[in-house]
Every structure is written in C-alpha cells, then in structure tokens.
Amino acid sequence: MRKKPYSATWCSTNIRITGPIDSIYGKEFIGYSVSDYPLKYRSDAYIKTLFLLVEGKIESARFIDKNGFVSKVPGDQKTANFLHSRSC
Secondary structure: OOEEEEEEEEEOOOOEEEEEEEEEEOOEEEEEOOOOOOHHHHHHHHHHHHHHHHOOOOOEEEEEOOOOOEEEOOOOHHHHHHHHHHOO
C-alpha cells in the first residue's frame, strides 16, 4: 500500500493547528520512533491519530518503537467526534 500525505487543519476557540501528516497507508496511520525516549513520538502519533479519525481518513493506527515493538495507538471515533464538536 502506498503512503499518502494529508494536510490537516484543526482549530478551537483560540488555537489553530495545521500541518502535513504522512505515514498513512490505506486506512491506517503508522507512527514510529528510533529514539531511546519515544514518549514524545508516541504522543505525536496519538494527536495525529485523533486528527485523522476526525477527518475520516483512517480507521486504525499503530506505533513502532526503536526495537520494532508494534502497539495500537489508542483513539476511537467517540473521542474524535468530541474533538470535532469543539472545533471551529
């Protein structure tokens, strides 16, 4: 499956977040880290997962750490819908 870039935009009362999101394969987002301290990359993957769920671009997401361990990124349509209801 080919990687598809996506340009995301989300805004709330006084906050606007925009930027490209890549690593989308079909209907799945894949986040990763090659760092010994992957927490910031895992957090980044979680936020991107929620954005992509809001837009209906993905159905699931996974995170791969430096050692090749694969885990599911938590995120569901209910949380995404809550974010969407709070956006501009």
